Amino acid sequence: MKNLFSIFLNVCISFIIINCGDFQNSRYIEISKAEYEDKVYASWIGQIIGNIYGLPHECQYIDSHRPDSLRNFKYSEYHLKLMSEIDGAFSDDDTDIEYMYLLQMEEKGVEPSYIDLSKAWVNHVRDRVWLANRAAVAAMKNGLQPPLSGSKKFNPHWFQIDPQLVNEIWAVTSPGMIRYASEKSKWAAKITNEDWGVEPTIFYAAMYSAAFFESDIKNLISIGLESVPKNGVFYNTVIDVKNIYKKYPDFNDWKEAREELYQKYYVNEPIETKTMWNANLNGACGILALLYGNGDFLKTLDIAAGLGFDADNQTATMSGLLAIANGFESLPKNLMYPFKENKWKKPFNNFYKNITRYDLPDIEISEIINKTIKQAEKIIVLNGGEIYEKSNDIYYKINTEADFSPKLEIAIEPFIYFEIGKELNYSISATYPNNLIKWTVDLSALPDGITFENGTFSGVPTIPGVYKVIIQSKFNDQENLNFITFNILNKNIARDSDTKIISSSKYTDTLVMDKMWITVAKNIFSKDVSVINDGKIYGNNSVFYSINSKKNIQKNFYGYTWNDTKTISKIIFSTGTMEENGGWFQNLNIEYLNEKGRWRRILKPVEITPKFDKTNNFVNKAHYMNYLIQFDEIKTKGIRINGDAGGGDHWHEDSKDYFFTSIAELAIY
Known part of the structure; x- marks a missing residue:
């Protein structure tokens, strides 16, 4: 009787579960555990191959292929030697964050929170991190939680490539669940990026999730298109790349296609987002490589490297995608076993050596696969799927209509300030759009002149003071209680008519700066220190770098003097952008002019909020931080901040051994 029931059950399942070819139009699809395991194994090995193969081509070809x-x-030869010494594969930023995220799913659950992932970033990511990832981890280290860490306000690299190289794990663990994979990847991408900077990540996630059931490249690209905003930046880019490919369909014409892509998405890119690491530009390269490769692993790998820009991302991500689509047997054996003496019995000796992240363990690749499968099984069941036996094999029934609903989280800036008499407009940062959240605020606690609606405070404050406001937020069955503190200050004395700016450097040495490895958009820079009291922190000509030709640690200072005596008890120091080789103070002192006109350090307790980082490590230095500096009231005709400029070591020859600071605004109260 039991056997008859099993036969009946399997017959029923065969009617309600559709085969792979029709999966997009089916509520439920199935895949055997054996096939899924093969594709997961292929995805990790494929990404490792693509990553290591692509590293020598990273950022090498910009103006030409x-x-x-x-x-x-x-x-x-370098990476062969490294693999030989390690006796296996090694970590890099195209695989190590995915590994970190996998361990977080294992520890915190398959849908970890922003807080969970933020703690992981802060703990494990301590060096070898760049651009949007670097800006985000520095923000998190300084109290700015996601999604603030990826916002335009605090992350000048919000449009860079970073999220599309660290988030594939969310799709690998949600096979065939395209909407779930895309939304989860979008959510995770906002840790480091915003706006169209997350669109290639969404696109890749859709393709990765679909590739477990679809191998045709053109179909996968169409699935990716359906996942991103129609007529959005990356949507239009993909359409354009397809048209370029149609213009040059022969494989040998890829260089002509590359030239058109280069002109449109690099040469003519607006200055605000023109970099070799631009997410849209590199995403375009990835799609072009897929089209010319047409499902062939080696052709795609080769074109991805040849197109240039941040090429190792394209080689890693596209290799992982094709590995899923075509399975483990499609992978080139010479790149899994690169040593002639056949020293390895398994691909990369079944070993993944962590050389990039603090306190992440070395691991056998087979164990990574086991961990990935376990998390996928939990996600499948959590989202209305099943695990069952059929014909003595284990199968997964997958709900293709699954949605991802993240935890409701509110990110609050550590220090928020406004001036009396000036327009206040401040929107809360949350995991869901503010207009979809039900908000409750104690209106009596708001500063006079301020109102609240749909997550936004607005108005003109009239009375100075510190206002602590309780905010209750609710989305569906989730609720949060948060506190937000507004510091309403008097008029900024630095804007008085008799103000004279004083500084250790009045102008940026642009001859030195132009040779440096500068990563932020050049439109933000001002060559003149006069911008520090123009009332502007962001945008064009808003940031000053104290770069000069000296190669030694220097004292930097910024401040003001006046004809008349001023009463002062607060300074707000707004940093500008941070570079890998400088931009910060290693220490910070406050000095004032005494009655004899001499500079004296304030020795009484000086309180700085948020806590001021005194290391000389660029990973700890957040962009656009506002520091409130408080001290006992003094009467003086001059005040300044003073300290040792940060910087020094850097791999780029024209960037090393320089020390400088970055400032956007210095306000006095």
């Missing part, structure tokens, strides 16, 4: 001939399928 790869100069050497293609079809040169071998690793660099």
Whole structure:
């Protein structure tokens, strides 16, 4: 009787679960555990191959394509030597954050919170981190939680490539659940990016999730298009790339296609987002590589490297995608076993060595696969799927209509200030759009002149003071209680008519700066220190760098003097953007002019909010931080901040051994 029931059950399942070819139009689809395991294994090995193969080509070809001939399928001598010494594969930023996220799912649950992932970033990511990722982890280290860490306000790299190289794990663990994978990846991408900067990540997630059931490249690209905003930035870019490919369909014409892509998405890119690491530009390269490769692993790998820009992302991500679509047997054996003496019995000796992240364990690759499968099984069941036996094999029934609903989280800035008599407009940062959240605020606690609606405070404050406001937020069955503190200050004395700016550097040495490895958009820079009291922190000509030709630690100071005596008890120091080789103070002192006109340090307790980081490590330095500096009231005709400029070591020859600071505004109260 039991066997008859099993036969009946399997017959019923065969009617309600659709095969792979029809999966997009089906509520439920199935895949065997054996096939899923093969594709997961392939995805990790594929990404490792693509990552290591692509590293020598990273940021090497900007104004032109790869100069050497293609079809040169071998690793660099340096990376071969490293793999030989390690006796396996090694971590890099195209795989290590995914590994970190996998461990977080294992520890915190398959849908961890922003707070969970933020703690992981702060703990594990201590060096070898760049651009939007670097800006985000520095923000998190300084009290700015996601999604603030990826916002335009605090992350000048919000449009860079970073999220599309660290978030594939969310799709690998949600096979066939395209909407779930896309939304989860979008949510995670906002840790580091915003706006169209997250669109390639969404696109990739949709393709990755679909590739477990679809191998045709053009179909996968169409699925990706359906996942991103129609007529959005990346949507239009993909359409454009497809048209460029149609214009040059022959494989040997890829260089002509690359030139058109280069002109449109690099040469003519607006200055605000023109970098070799631009997410849209590199996403375009990824799609072009897929089209020319047409499902062939090696051709796609080769084109992805040859197109240039931040090429190792494209080689890693597209290799992982094709590995899922075509399975483990499609992977090139010479790149899994790169040593002639056949020293390894399994791909990369079944070993993944962590060389990039603090306190992440080395691990066997097979164990990474096991961990990935376990998390996927939980996600499948959590979202209305099933795990069952059929014909002595384990199968997964997958709900293709699953949605991702993140935890309701509110991110509050550590220090928020406004001036009396000036327009206040402040929107709360949350995981859901503010207009979809039900808000409750104690209106009596608001500053006079301020109203609240749909998560936004607005109005003109009239009375100075510190206002602590309780905010209750609710979305569906989730509720949160948060506190937000507004510091309403008097008039900024630095804007008085008799103010004279004083500083250690009045102008940026642009000859030195133009040779440096500068990562932020150049439109934000002012060559003149006079911007520090123009009332503007963001945008064009808003940030001053104290770069000069000296190669030694220097004292930097910024401040003001006046004809008349001023009463002062507060300073707000707004940093500008931070570079990898400088931009910060290593220490900070407050000095004032005494009655004899001499500079004296304030020795009484000086309180700085948020806590001021005194290291010389660029990973700890957040962009656009506002520091409230408080001290006992003094009467003086001059005040300044003073300290040792940060910087020094850097891999780029024209950037090393320089020390400088970055400032957007210095306000006095």
